Amino acid sequence: MTIPDYQALMLPVLKTASDGKEYKFSQLVEELADQFNLTTEERNELLPSGSQAIFTNRVGWARSYLKQADLLATPKRGFLRITQKGIELLSKDPIKIDISVLERYPEFIEFRNRKKDKNESLIEASGLESNLTPEDSLASAYNKLRSALEAEILSAIKDASPSFFERLVVDLLVKMGYGGSRQDAGKALGKSGDGGIDGIINEDRLGLDVIYIQAKRWEGVVGRPEIQKFAGALQGQRARKGVFITTSSFSKEAKEYASFIDTKIILIDGEQLSRLMAEHNVGVSIVGQYEVKKLDSDYFDNE
The missing domain is CATH 3.40.1350.10 (Trna Endonuclease; Chain: A, domain 1)
Structure with a gap:
């Protein structure tokens, strides 16, 4: 089957955590992979950068956004558990959970607004604008990743001694x-x-x-x-x-x-x-690098 996107994973992630136990992230990934009957190839399929499995990456994004909406909490590094808000949402038996659902929570709206550039047109965190050039899309994707990283860094700092x-x-x-x-x-x-x-x-x-x-x-x-x-x-x-x-x-x-x-x-x-x-690469590690290249006009001028 096709690997589900990160929004399609939000409800399964929350349901898996609904028993109130603390889940290690790697354990959550394996349980969800079993739920979706993913093949070994699908579980191991990597991102273009080769830095991480696609499915693991998408589960991570689902977890991150659920956390920003205060539906999940991280009691300790590498673990997660459901919050009271998460339990209340599941009690309503939602058909799905996606960005539009998360936007009902002020914590998630605050997270989104905190990273918006007041001086430029806004790119919604739910996806890239369709009218962007490839360069704009790449820059927007980078900023989205960077914003999520910075939010995680700040959360880790506050949890530190x-x-x-x-x-x-x-x-x-x-x-x-x-x-x-x-x-x-x-x-x-x-x-x-x-x-x-x-x-x-x-x-x-x-x-x-x-x-x-x-x-x-x-x-x-x-x-x-x-x-x-x-x-x-x-x-x-x-x-x-x-x-x-x-x-x-x-x-x-x-x-x-x-x-x-x-x-x-x-x-x-x-x-x-x-x-x-x-x-300045403090408390973070590089998981992938991309090079953007352009035509070398000088090379062809010598033809």
Whole structure:
């Protein structure tokens, strides 16, 4: 049979998890493959990149979108379970679950809207626009994958321990060119604890200047008082530069305050943090690469 698309897999995924057990993702894939009576060839058929089985990839997308709608939860890495909302949806005996069903949930709408570019025409996450050129389609597909990855990164960061979060910040800053060696940077962060300052890291490998850091896993919006406290701590150290990193977001007042004070304070919220991690390959791995080629006119000009 034809390998089902990811939307056709949403209802089977949720039904499989309806017993309330925690399912390992690989176990879920095998159970669904059995339900659909997939052949060995169909189970092992790979994506064009050769990085993953098509069926596994599609089950992953179904799981990801169900999670964004809060119909599934991930109690621990690599596992999933159904939520109360998922149970309530199944109690209505739906014929199918697809993007149109997920759009009834504010959590999914928030996920979709969070990644939309306000300055360009929007491409719906349910599929690529039919009037796009191949290049546009490729770019849209890349952005869709990148947005999903960044959402997963941020979720993993929030589930991590405070000590791991500190190490994560060090890894990112070093990958971005700050702090000199990983060992030096690791010694700096988490050692100060002085009036709202979590650590100090070199701005460059020579240590010509330093940057003071506040790195906090935060649930609510970070307001102006927290930034004022950090600014005061910087002034107490006669510091000129600081970075405030959080897993949540900053209020409008906090951003305005940071923009007009003399001390340079950079605010990095959860979305920007996950974006920087993806950009600098921190906490992610490359599963496939594609090359887009064009005609070499110079080559043919010599004909």
